[in-house]
Amino acid sequence: xxxxxxxxxxxxxxxxxxxxxxxxxxxxxxxxxxxxxxxxxxxxxxxxxxxxxxxxxxxxxxxxxxxxxxxxxxxxxxxxxxxxxxxxxxxxxxxxxxxxxxxxxxxxxxxxxxxxxxxxxxxxxxxxxxxxxxxxxxxx
Numbered sequence: 447x448x449x450x451x452x453x454x455x456x457x458x459x460x461x462x463x464x465x466x467x468x469x470x471x472x473x474x475x476x477x478x479x480x481x482x483x484x485x486x487x488x489x490x491x492x493x494x495x496x497x498x499x500x501x502x503x504x505x506x507x508x509x510x511x512x513x514x515x516x517x518x519x520x521x522x523x524x525x526x527x528x529x530x531x532x533x534x535x536x537x538x539x540x541x542x543x544x545x546x547x548x549x550x551x552x553x554x555x556x557x558x559x560x561x562x563x564x565x566x567x568x569x570x571x572x573x574x575x576x577x578x579x580x581x582x583x584x585x586x
Contacts, residue, residue, distance in 0.1 A: 499537075
């Protein structure tokens with residue numbers, strides 16, 4: 447398994463755990479990133495920010511719900527990080543991975559380290575929501 451494949455597996459596992467046990471998933475995420483600021487932790491946050499939107503898009507494609515125009519909300523009450531994450535997912539759904547990465551980078555550049563955290567968490571929440579929906583669909 448490649449390094450990004452291993453990271454994808456960890457993130458998907460954490461997002462799936464968040465469905466039933468958000469506290470435990472949050473603790474696992476903090477342990478994986480590191481509880482003290484460090485260059486390695488920042489690198490992992492970068493991995494989350496860039497990889498999680500693709501994982502959401504992949505989950506949507508697997509489930510047959512991929513409609514990019516549905517994932518471009520015009521609402522103004524959506525937190526900025528969540529809106530940026532949704533836009534990155536939409537770019538992945540459109541097959542525009544480079545544009546998705548540009549969305550991530552632009553958000554992080556504008557909002558700094560806190561923006562990196564906010565974006566990564568928003569993208570992981572989107573992944574957890576999609577995995578929860580798929581789990582419910584499979585139970586029917």
